[in-house]
Amino acid sequence: NAxxxxxPKFQVLKTGQSMTLQCAxxxxxxxxxxxxxDPGMGLRLIYYSASEGTxxxxxxxxxxxxxxxxxxxxxxxxxxxxxxxxxxxxxxxKAFSGEHNEQFFGPGTRLTVL
Amino acid sequence: GDSVTQMEGPVTLSEEAFLTINCxxxxxxxxxxxxxxxxxxxxxxxxxxATKADDxxxxxxxxxxxxxxxxxxxxxxxxxxxxDSAVYFCALPNTGFQKxxxxxxxxxxxxP
Numbered sequence: 001n002a003x004x005x006x007x008p009k010f011q012v013l014k015t016g017q018s019m020t021l022q023c024a025x026x027x028x029x030x031x032x033x034x035x036x037x038d039p040g041m042g043l044r045l046i047y048y049s050a051s052e053g054t055x056x057x058x059x060x061x062x063x064x065x066x067x068x069x070x071x072x073x074x075x076x077x078x079x080x081x082x083x084x085x086x087x088x089x090x091x092x093x094k095a096f097s098g099e100h101n102e103q104f105f106g107p108g109t110r111l112t113v114l
Numbered sequence: 115g116d117s118v119t120q121m122e123g124p125v126t127l128s129e130e131a132f133l134t135i136n137c138x139x140x141x142x143x144x145x146x147x148x149x150x151x152x153x154x155x156x157x158x159x160x161x162x163x164a165t166k167a168d169d170x171x172x173x174x175x176x177x178x179x180x181x182x183x184x185x186x187x188x189x190x191x192x193x194x195x196x197x198d199s200a201v202y203f204c205a206l207p208n209t210g211f212q213k214x215x216x217x218x219x220x221x222x223x224x225x226p
Contacts, residue, residue, distance in 0.1 A: 042218040090157055100146050100165050103214055105157035
């Protein structure tokens, strides 16, 4: 099993450009998540999908949209990138809702917006 | 609301030294508690967890005990190695279990 995969690994954008970050998991998990990681701030949740067909906002959703394409895939879109969106983005998945289950993380996408 | 507080880093140790990374939390009830580790250039991976009070989670020589009296889940290892150099995150599920709430992370640097 590949686990959680993310593409691309690195990306540089100019202000105002758009892009989509891709995430896929092969563990048949129901829940998927997008986080951003910034120095000194830990991980902050952008959006999540508790199950196929549902998406909800996290702590920092402004400037982002998501699509739960199917059970495996959960994409994150930046419509008009801003320098404040320079960050490392992590996708994660979890088998199902419930407090005891761990989240599995992808390797991350390092995004720079100039 | 639910929150996690971790000690500021970096923590700098020599190989074979004893490690403690402090974590305290605020939560409704008694949620599961997690420690995740992030090695350089990688995503987070679960290091250990405890699902109820007084449980001890352990893995790879690391241990943490769920203390509800002090609302703490401190991470310890008796003898660190250079390969333990990483960022360590304490986390718990929020009320409703939709997401994990993370601390800001503690960087550990181990020198030979």
